[in-house]
Amino acid sequence: MNDDRIKCVKDSEITITELMIPAYANFGGKVHGGILLSLMDKVAYVCASKFSEMYCVTVAVEGVEFLAPVEVGELVSFKAAVNFVGNTTMIVGIRVESLNVTSGKTAHTNSCYFTMAAKDPNGQLAKVPALKIENDTQLRRFCEGRAIRDFSKQKRALLKSDLSQCSILELKSMVNKERCQVDY
Ligand SMILES: CC(C)(COP(=O)(O)OP(=O)(O)OC[C@H]1O[C@@H](n2cnc3c(N)ncnc32)[C@H](O)[C@@H]1OP(=O)(O)O)[C@@H](O)C(=O)NCCC(=O)NCCS
Numbered sequence: 187m188n189d190d191r192i193k194c195v196k197d198s199e200i201t202i203t204e205l206m207i208p209a210y211a212n213f214g215g216k217v218h219g220g221i222l223l224s225l226m227d228k229v230a231y232v233c234a235s236k237f238s239e240m241y242c243v244t245v246a247v248e249g250v251e252f253l254a255p256v257e258v259g260e261l262v263s264f265k266a267a268v269n270f271v272g273n274t275t276m277i278v279g280i281r282v283e284s285l286n287v288t289s290g291k292t293a294h295t296n297s298c299y300f301t302m303a304a305k306d307p308n309g310q311l312a313k314v315p316a317l318k319i320e321n322d323t324q325l326r327r328f329c330e331g332r333a334i335r336d337f338s339k340q341k342r343a344l345l346k347s348d349l350s351q352c353s354i355l356e357l358k359s360m361v362n363k364e365r366c367q368v369d370y
Pocket of ligand 1: 243244245246271272273274275276301303311338342
């Protein structure tokens with residue numbers, strides 16, 4: 187695969203709309219968050235593989251928050267684009283909106299960011315095309331993507347190093363004002 191490719195955001199853009207069927211419901215009658223996550227994962231794959239023209243895998247997900255419940259019978263649209271590219275990974279931004287077809291009411295149910303890695307036919311990480319930035323929104327999203335990548339790196343480092351170095355005594359004192367009871 188040519189490593190010097192440069193592609194536009196619009197080469198990655200996709201929108202997929204899915205009907206929320208009764209099989210997607212939880213005991214409360216609303217759509218399971220896990221169903222939406224699974225659909226977002228598929229959408230992220232479609233977007234990343236279309237952009238990179240390679241097989242892709244999900245590396246990480248940031249910023250999943252469910253802002254409004256989704257009802258059975260609603261149409262849910264997943265709008266995705268590559269916001270940021272590194273060397274072998276892409277950050278795909280996904281905006282999820284629900285539509286009640288009878289009332290016409292729409293709701294922004296969540297936005298999140300999937301880091302997807304491209305793999306070559308041997309399963310090795312492969313370089314993805316560079317991203318051509320063509321307007322202010324794309325520039326802002328690229329910068330947000332870079333911030334997400336840096337933040338996610340810091341978060342991993344913090345969890346790995348700092349807490350693993352702490353003694354049990356230090357860990358216990360860290361949680362003594364939290365709503366838990368250390369019972370050993
Ligand atoms: C994630 C994975 C690609 C990292 O591989 P690695 O050899 O440790 O990679 P490196 O540390 O050299 O990093 C490679 C890239 O992954 C990114 N990366 C690695 N770990 C990451 C994480 N936890 N979150 C976000 N990005 C991550 C790096 O920033 C780097 O990006 P860049 O090439 O765009 O700069 C590898 O562990 C993998 O393939 N995991 C399995 C993914 C998979 O199969 N998903 C499907 C789930 S069933």
